[in-house]
Amino acid sequence: MKRFHFLISLQFALIFNPLKAQEIKQRLDSFLAVAANNDYFNGCVMVSEKGKIIYSYAAGYADEERKIPNSTTSCFNLASVTKPITAVAVLQQVQRGKCKLTDPVMKYLPDFPYPAITIRHLLSHTGGLPQLERFMDSTIEKNKDKIFSNKEVYEYLLAQKGRSKFPAGDKWDYSNMGYITLALLIEKLSGLSFGEYMKRNVFLPAGMKSSFVGSEGEEGCVTRYIIPSMYDSVYRSIPSLRNTNIYTHKNLDSTQGSGNIFSTLEDMLRFDNALSAGKLLDTALLRLAQTPVQLNDGKSRNYGFGWNIVYNQFGDTIVYHDGHVIGIVAMMMKCKVKDQTIFFYDNHSSEAFFQKINSIYHYLNGRGGKPFRLTKSLVKTYARALVEKGPDHAAVIFNELKSDSANYYMDELEMNNLGYNLLYNAEFEGHYQLACEVFKLNTMLYPKSANAYDSYALALGLTNRKEEAILMYQKSLLMNPNNEQGRKALAKLGAAR
Numbered sequence: 001m002k003r004f005h006f007l008i009s010l011q012f013a014l015i016f017n018p019l020k021a022q023e024i025k026q027r028l029d030s031f032l033a034v035a036a037n038n039d040y041f042n043g044c045v046m047v048s049e050k051g052k053i054i055y056s057y058a059a060g061y062a063d064e065e066r067k068i069p070n071s072t073t074s075c076f077n078l079a080s081v082t083k084p085i086t087a088v089a090v091l092q093q094v095q096r097g098k099c100k101l102t103d104p105v106m107k108y109l110p111d112f113p114y115p116a117i118t119i120r121h122l123l124s125h126t127g128g129l130p131q132l133e134r135f136m137d138s139t140i141e142k143n144k145d146k147i148f149s150n151k152e153v154y155e156y157l158l159a160q161k162g163r164s165k166f167p168a169g170d171k172w173d174y175s176n177m178g179y180i181t182l183a184l185l186i187e188k189l190s191g192l193s194f195g196e197y198m199k200r201n202v203f204l205p206a207g208m209k210s211s212f213v214g215s216e217g218e219e220g221c222v223t224r225y226i227i228p229s230m231y232d233s234v235y236r237s238i239p240s241l242r243n244t245n246i247y248t249h250k251n252l253d254s255t256q257g258s259g260n261i262f263s264t265l266e267d268m269l270r271f272d273n274a275l276s277a278g279k280l281l282d283t284a285l286l287r288l289a290q291t292p293v294q295l296n297d298g299k300s301r302n303y304g305f306g307w308n309i310v311y312n313q314f315g316d317t318i319v320y321h322d323g324h325v326i327g328i329v330a331m332m333m334k335c336k337v338k339d340q341t342i343f344f345y346d347n348h349s350s351e352a353f354f355q356k357i358n359s360i361y362h363y364l365n366g367r368g369g370k371p372f373r374l375t376k377s378l379v380k381t382y383a384r385a386l387v388e389k390g391p392d393h394a395a396v397i398f399n400e401l402k403s404d405s406a407n408y409y410m411d412e413l414e415m416n417n418l419g420y421n422l423l424y425n426a427e428f429e430g431h432y433q434l435a436c437e438v439f440k441l442n443t444m445l446y447p448k449s450a451n452a453y454d455s456y457a458l459a460l461g462l463t464n465r466k467e468e469a470i471l472m473y474q475k476s477l478l479m480n481p482n483n484e485q486g487r488k489a490l491a492k493l494g495a496a497r
Contacts, residue, residue, distance in 0.1 A: 020366075025055065027363050032057050035356060038374055042225075043346035044070045045360060046265040050339045051273045055364075056265075062222040062347065064235070072265040075210055076222035076345050079323025081330045082261040084289075085202060085271065086179055087123055087306030089186050091285045092201060094119075098189045105181065108188050112181070113162040119185070121168045122178040123305035124293035128164040132177040132252070135160060140251045147254050150180050150194070157181070172293070172301040176258035183257025194256045203267075206274035211263040213256055221262055224327025226349045229425060230418045231383035235348065238327045250326075259325065265343040268332055272341050290319045314365070322353070329353050333361070340364060375407055379414040383421075383438075391437045398441075415442045416455050423459055435459045443472075450479035454486050466493050 035041035042060035046053060058070040068074075078085075093099050099108065101120040106112040114127065121127035132153065139156060140146075157177060165173055183194045190197045195213035203211045218224075225235040254260065263271075274280050281289075289305040302309045310318040320333035330345040331353075342360055346353070352372060359369025378401055386394035401408050415438060422435035439456035446452050457472035473490040477483055 024363060024366070027369075028055060028360065029057065031359060031363060031369055032059065034374075035352075035372060036060065038372060039348070040352055040372055041346060041356065042070070042348040043344065044072055044074060044265055046072050046269065046343045047360070047364060048269050048272065048341045048343075051269075051276065053269065060348070064223065064225065064237075070222070070345075070347070073210070074222050074345075075220065075262050075264050076330065076347065077214065077218065077224070077259070077323075077325055077328055078261045078263055078268075078330050079259045079325045079328060080176075081268075081321050081323040081332050082257070082259045083179055084306035084321050084332070085198070085261055086182055086186075086257045087289055088275070088280055089197060089202060090119065090123060090182050091281055091289060091305065093186065093189050095282060095285055099185075105185065108185055109181070111158060113158060113160070114164060114168070116168040118168070119182075120293075120305075122175070122182050122185075123289075124172070124301075124303060125175050125178060126170075126172055126293060126295065126301070127168050127175060127178050128166040128170065128173065129157070129175050129177045129181075130160055130163060130165060131173075131175070132157075132180070132258075136252065143251065146251055148251055149254060150183055150256055153177070153180055153252070153255055154184060167296075169296040171295065172303060176255070179258035180255050181257075186257075198261070202271075202280060205279055206267075207270045208263060208267040211261065211267045211271075214254070214260045214262050218262070222328070222345070222347045224325070224347050226327045229383075230380055230414075230421045231387040233384065253325075259323065265345070268343050269341070272332070272334065276339075318361075331357055333357060335361065338365070373409060375405070375409045377414060378402060378408040378410045379418055381408065383418050386434055386437065387422075387431070391434070394437075410445070412442065412446045412449060412452065415445065416451065419455055419459060423462065432459070432463050436463060436465075448479070450476045450483065453479070454483060457486070458489070461489065461493060469493055 032041060032045065036059035044056065044058040046056040048054060053072075056072050058072070060070055062068045062070045062074040062076075094101055099119060101118065101123070103119055104115055105117050105119060105122060106115055114129070117127040117129070136148075136153065136156060165171075186197055187194055192200070198213050202208070224238040226238065227233065227235055228241060275286060278286075290307050290309060291304050292300040292302050292309050293304060294300050304319075307319040307321060310320070312318060315337065317336040318333060319336065320331060323330040327349065328345060328347050332341065332343055334341045342357060342364075344357060344360075355370055355372075362369050378398065381401065382394050382398045385397040402410065419435050419438040419442065422431040422438060425431055436456070436459045439452070439459050442449070442452045443456050453472045453476035457469045457476060460466075460469035460472060470490060470493050473486050473493070476486050477490065480486075
């Protein structure tokens with residue numbers, strides 16, 4: 001895809017002297033241009049300070065086919081950046097006296113089979129609910145073309161009959177299911193659909209005229225793109241993908257509360273300003289939402305109600321939430337002391353995501369960012385050779401390039417991911433043997449890695465090479481005796497002998 005850059009605006013003079021402002025602008029422009037030119041950035045960044053836009057930069061296209069550039073007014077899926085907005089809606093109900101944070105959820109949703117879980121637990125991811133994606137896996141497998149609603153997903157939660165990962169309040173465990181349940185709670189307390197409630201009580205009061213809660217489809221919004229596999233080289237749009245092993249959990253694309261709010265960077269600035277001005281929530285509740293939650297044992301976890309919280313070495317308190325759905329990443333990050341907010345989205349499969357955000361933050365504040373590693377991935381080069389011309393040709397390419405560290409880097413996890421990539425697509429493209437080839441090579445490259453042997457064992461088992469699989473599991477368990485999943489797989493293979 002041809003790179004396209006669009007520098008939008010600069011108003012540093014509002015807060016910096018002109019010389020310093022120009023220097024910071026040049027560093028940010030250079031950093032983001034390098035990222036874009038090396039396929040590390042295809043989206044838009046906007047920065048505000050004290051409620052005013054001070055910097056913005058865009059690269060690439062919101063829609064490659066129609067050549068629509070990314071911009072601060074491009075509408076995109078916030079993904080999990082939805083969570084702090086959902087949390088605001090719940091806290092509005094608390095502020096209006098409709099509920100209390102300490103209320104059990106089942107007080108309002110009587111069929112909710114977890115009597116110990118409170119509203120506070122769901123807001124802070126400390127309820128211990130089973131992981132949505134895991135307990136839905138078998139259901140999705142049987143209903144590959146079905147798009148599930150919140151109520152349908154909730155019914156499957158009820159079918160878990162109160163099974164939980166841990167007692168409420170004991171631990172922190174990120175829970176999309178918890179926020180889906182909160183959306184249902186908002187509907188019950190308000191008598192409105194989640195989308196209508198958000199429109200009336202969040203979007204309109206904040207002036208977010210381009211924001212809405214999505215259901216099916218993303219017409220008129222930023223197109224999401226990915227390179228479908230590690231052995232492909234061309235970006236494809238999400239709507240064009242048919243392989244559900246690549247586009248996982250698309251069946252949950254219409255769930256609300258945990259994600260699926262669509263907005264623009266400019267609207268997110270309006271949300272930030274409305275929060276700061278007390279238009280959406282009183283200051284005491286906002287402060288509580290951005291305070292680390294305390295667990296049952298008295299220890300705190302750096303997450304409040306919809307916000308991650310970081311106290312850095314420069315004396316700043318940072319609150320943020322990131323969002324990821326296939327083909328897009330997003331973030332809203334607020335630096336409290338300087339009242340700076342960074343808004344960001346990337347509609348490619350964005351690598352080095354947190355590195356980009358942290359570097360932007362450091363450049364804004366007169367510190368250097370971390371440079372990108374611009375060498376090529378040897379794993380991806382090997383992958384394309386493997387699929388296109390077979391194992392022998394790929395081995396020649398790999399051996400020729402493996403010592404060229406000036407131009408190529410090698411990574412164990414990438415090689416492992418390539419194996420799984422081939423394995424997951426084997427049903428469609430017959431790559432079982434190639435997956436085994438990759439995992440075998442990884443054990444040779446990293447002979448002290450228990451994970452490399454464990455992954456190879458899994459692939460061997462799936463290709464009915466049980467004796468070899470048993471040997472690999474045994475090797476892995478010698479290195480990592482705590483691998484319970486590997487121990488179970490080994491026992492299953494042993495029983496089948």
